[in-house]
Amino acid sequence: GQNIDQPTEMTATEGAIVQINCTYQTSGFNGLFWYQQHAGEAPTFLSYNVLDGLEEKGRFSSFLSRSKGYSYLLLKELQMKDSASYLCAVMDSNYQLIWGAGTKLIIKP
């Protein structure tokens, strides 16, 4: 079966750095997406990786290793507004997104 694993919840301090991991087992691979979802709101797109390596976008970076079925989202200089759930999703061979359950990130002052 297809499976996306990510931690249920993480806590970090304002101004610090946090890394959210995602491991996947899917039938085929056409890219990995990270989305941010604030409580009660819709997910918003953060990043897309299809090749191995690191993609940097301001305070957010995303890394992919296809051979290991592994990705992480790195958030730097954490702000209170970064408190949200972070969803990892993999596009399979049929170009359908398989979603993880999300990691709830709690930022403490």
Add this chain to the structure above:
Amino acid sequence: SQTIHQWPATLVQPVGSPLSLECTVEGTSNPNLYWYRQAAGRGLQLLFYSVGIGQISSEVPQNLSASRPQDRQFILSSKKLLLSDSGFYLCAWSVGGREADEQFFGPGTRLTVL
């Protein structure tokens, strides 16, 4: 710019009642359209997707149905709601003809079936 609308924002319905949720997209043509359901603490579950008018693919057998009567309109329906239909329903779109593309989500409808 493109925008996606969903309504209503919240809905409370009795078991056995019908359902109609509507989604419209502006600012793009021939988008791919998706209906997802998100249960509390769970990942998004794809319910239906559509690559064109009248073309609907169902991912999960259930008492829900979808229709796409116009290019940028996607409707989720049920004839008789079940308690298990409660959840957060999200409509999304992506650029048509480009398969490995990000999806953009509407604001969602929170449905409670009592």
